[in-house]
Amino acid sequence: MMAEIHQINPLGTVRELLGDIVGSQVVGGIADDDQLFERMLLDSLHLITLVTSLEERFQVAVRPEDLIPENFQSIAAIADFIAANSRA
Amino acid sequence: MNPYLIHGALTAAAQRWPDRVAVRAEGRSLTYGGLDVAADRVAGALAAMGVTVGDRVGLYLSKTVEAVAAIYGILRSGAAYVPLDPEAPAARCALIAQDCDLAALVADERRVQALQGVDGALPTRGIVCGGQAPSGFETWEAVQAGAQAGPAAGVVDTDLAYILYTSGSTGRPKGVTISHRNCLTFVNWACRQLGLRPDDVFSSHAPFHFDLSTFDLFAAATAGGTVTVVPSVAALFPTRLAQWIGSEGVTVWYSVPSALSMLVQYGGLDQQPIDSVRLLLFAGEVFPNKYLEELMRLVPQARYFNLYGPTETNVCTFHEVVDPPTPGEEPIPIGRPCANTRCLVQDEAGNVITTAGVEGELVVQGSIVAQGYWGDPVKTAERFTAPYTYRTGDVVRWADSPQGLLLRFIGRRDHMVKSRGYRIELGEIESALYSHRGVEAAAAVAVPDELLGSRIVAYCVVASGLDEEQLKQLCRERLPLHMVPERIATAPRLPRTPNGKVDRTVLVQEAERLLISSTRSA
Numbered sequence: 001m002m003a004e005i006h007q008i009n010p011l012g013t014v015r016e017l018l019g020d021i022v023g024s025q026v027v028g029g030i031a032d033d034d035q036l037f038e039r040m041l042l043d044s045l046h047l048i049t050l051v052t053s054l055e056e057r058f059q060v061a062v063r064p065e066d067l068i069p070e071n072f073q074s075i076a077a078i079a080d081f082i083a084a085n086s087r088a
Numbered sequence: 089m090n091p092y093l094i095h096g097a098l099t100a101a102a103q104r105w106p107d108r109v110a111v112r113a114e115g116r117s118l119t120y121g122g123l124d125v126a127a128d129r130v131a132g133a134l135a136a137m138g139v140t141v142g143d144r145v146g147l148y149l150s151k152t153v154e155a156v157a158a159i160y161g162i163l164r165s166g167a168a169y170v171p172l173d174p175e176a177p178a179a180r181c182a183l184i185a186q187d188c189d190l191a192a193l194v195a196d197e198r199r200v201q202a203l204q205g206v207d208g209a210l211p212t213r214g215i216v217c218g219g220q221a222p223s224g225f226e227t228w229e230a231v232q233a234g235a236q237a238g239p240a241a242g243v244v245d246t247d248l249a250y251i252l253y254t255s256g257s258t259g260r261p262k263g264v265t266i267s268h269r270n271c272l273t274f275v276n277w278a279c280r281q282l283g284l285r286p287d288d289v290f291s292s293h294a295p296f297h298f299d300l301s302t303f304d305l306f307a308a309a310t311a312g313g314t315v316t317v318v319p320s321v322a323a324l325f326p327t328r329l330a331q332w333i334g335s336e337g338v339t340v341w342y343s344v345p346s347a348l349s350m351l352v353q354y355g356g357l358d359q360q361p362i363d364s365v366r367l368l369l370f371a372g373e374v375f376p377n378k379y380l381e382e383l384m385r386l387v388p389q390a391r392y393f394n395l396y397g398p399t400e401t402n403v404c405t406f407h408e409v410v411d412p413p414t415p416g417e418e419p420i421p422i423g424r425p426c427a428n429t430r431c432l433v434q435d436e437a438g439n440v441i442t443t444a445g446v447e448g449e450l451v452v453q454g455s456i457v458a459q460g461y462w463g464d465p466v467k468t469a470e471r472f473t474a475p476y477t478y479r480t481g482d483v484v485r486w487a488d489s490p491q492g493l494l495l496r497f498i499g500r501r502d503h504m505v506k507s508r509g510y511r512i513e514l515g516e517i518e519s520a521l522y523s524h525r526g527v528e529a530a531a532a533v534a535v536p537d538e539l540l541g542s543r544i545v546a547y548c549v550v551a552s553g554l555d556e557e558q559l560k561q562l563c564r565e566r567l568p569l570h571m572v573p574e575r576i577a578t579a580p581r582l583p584r585t586p587n588g589k590v591d592r593t594v595l596v597q598e599a600e601r602l603l604i605s606s607t608r609s610a
Contacts (some may be wrong), residue, residue: 021574023560037321043569044350045508045540047324064356068328069321 010058010079010086017053018075021046032076037069047072054078058086092245093268094275095163097309098124099239105286105312111156112336113292113317118153120312123160125236130161130194130215132237133226137192137213141166141242144188144251146211148172148181148195148203151296151317154217154228156305158194159296166240167191168248170263171297176568178202180261182209184253188263188462200225245269251462252299252399254511255571257503259519263462264399266302273456274402275306277427281406282340282367282393286312289336289364293318293343298510299399300371303342313340323347326355333362340367342395344509345375349539352379357386371395371403372509373541374497375420377413384412396422396497399511400471400478401452404429405495421487421494429454431495433484442486447498450484453477505534506541510570517546517573520566521559526551529582532573533595535603545599546573549581575602 011032019027022042036042042050050072051062060082071081089099098120101110106121118126139145145162147169149155162169170188172181182203185193190211193200197219203210204222217228226234245268256262278284290308292315294300308315322332329351333341341348348370351357368383368390375394384392392409407423425431433441433448441448457478460468471479483498503514514532521530529549534542548559559576577598583591 023564024557025561026564037324042324043508044324044346045543045570045574048350048539049574064327064354067354068325072325 010082011075013057014054014075014078014082017057018050018078020053021049027075030075032079033074035073036075037073050078054082058082060085090239090243092272093163093239093243094249094271094306095127095160095239097275097306098127098160101309101312108286108312109314110309111153111315111317113151113153113156114319116153118157120309123153123157126154126157126232127160127164128236128238129232129234130158131164131240132235133215133231134161134165134167134192135237135240136235137224137226139165139167139191139213141240141247143167143191144170144248146170146172146185146190146193146195146214147296148174148193148199149217150174150196151292152217155194155296156315158215159305162194163249164237164239166243166247168250168265170251170253171295171301172199173295173297173568174199177565178206178209179566180568182206184261184263185209185211187253187260188251243268245272248459250302252297254399255504255513255516257513257515259516259522261516262464262467265459265462266402267459269455270402270458271302271306273428273454274426275303275310277429277456278303278307278403279310281426282369284308284311284313284340288313288339288366290315290340291318291333291336291338291342292316293323293341293347294509299402300342300344300509302402303369326351326353327360330355330357330360330362334360334364337364338362339364340369341365342369342371344372344541345370345379346373346508346540348383349376349379352382352386353539362387363389365390367391367393369393369395371397373506376415376538377417377419378415378538380409380420381412381415384409394420394422396495397452397456398478398480398482400458401429401480402456402458404452404454404456405431407494418496421489421496422484423494424492425452425454426456429456433486433495434479444486444488444493447483447485449501450480450482450495451477452480505544507534507544507570508540510568512542512544512571514544517544517563517567517571520563521546521548521576523566524554524559524562526554527559529590531582531590531592531595533592533599535596535599543599543603544571544573545595545602546576547582547595547598548576548578550578554578575599577602 090096102120102124110120110123145167193211193214196217249268251263253261292304322329394407395403397404430453432451486493517532532546563572583594
């Protein structure tokens, strides 16, 4: 059941998970296409925490070759990556 | 050229290898000749602004070629440079700027504006990189079109070269004061011990406010090699980092172990070997055997050195790791003292322990030891118990080995923890939380983490209405990113030991459960 909801709206869940890490106020001020790394919003700990929570929540396996800027540069990019790889 | 001063290394390199690349950052580079001239123009501008021997000049810039030129320019002006964390909240940088009474500032436009927002924090003079210069400031372009000044006269090796601020347990960052002599004792040891060469390419991974950066910058200049700044995207994405190491031809890598653990776990090194690297140096925290063993298998051609030392002692011990360690066994030793350095293990009464296996506090002596804490004679006297003597607060013991006695690190005597190599005083986090009137009690704890050193969780007793998000926001406005707790839980009361102290053991167990449940079901 939950999995279907995520598939319909990964953007919302990605925002929520990112909000848990950097703060929902901060995430509220970021547009879906804003570049996350230009604004130095995440450090390496945050990135690994985000990857872990995405893996748990969406049942995706993030492989080394997936951990690249193209997949994580914006909230929209993360949601697209999830939509393309989620097994749930 | 004065070989006793840090900037003497730049002068020598510029004379000997004027056309060699000194620094590469963000796709731009400067030769030693170019860096020498750029630094002299910064020194000229600062001298014209009245900066003189004994002053402090702030550096508030990201890691650009200009920042490197500014560092040498400040040193040549006779002042000490004070690197401010370019990503930390302006309020914290303002505290530092005021604490050490900056005579001038070199910063980019955005950071000048950030300091302008805090009353009295912006020095009245300085250089701005990019954009408009406020009153009293000059633009970088104007400075680089202006007059050159050589090294200021009357600087000696016991003068301050830089001040590095680290986390302070009372809530204020404390500034470690390092002289030219302190820094060069380390740098010259490193050049000889490691056999650094003009054809070496040094990675610059650590930020300039972190003491690992002084090796990257000053050992490279002393050896005549090139220092190349790790792009911020590569620092986040391990496969990009592996590609970047290869394309830059890095031969000497130096970082905290967690950066290397990430590279092992997510870097795809089996697909993309980093075969240019000949020296892999790490410091700042314990390298888990599991990741070090795998790294040594994936990068077999490199030599591995574990370097140890709090900011107050530069690097004071080293250990070459020859055989891959066994996962599950005790961590690799921190080794033996660097040149001109003495390490004493002392018991509680101050007696020196020479027997292997007996634990005590590590006390470091020699010219590698910093001068003290800026403007804090009380704290200085507590830890710097004599000139060139520092009580580390680290518990160690001597251990027998085929190479003789080696030091092993056991743990800390206080509440300082490390995360990604950064020192974190839990008291500073608690102070940030207490700055809100609604916080009645606060305790921060560290949960050990193999990959990252530790993860921080805080517990608060709050008056009413304050939630986790508001408490985190409070921390974000006052603390650098690496100090903001991952989770802040509110509780009706904090657990206490029978004698009334906060029971941190219980809190750590709570925090472990909290971190597990938040990644499982957030």
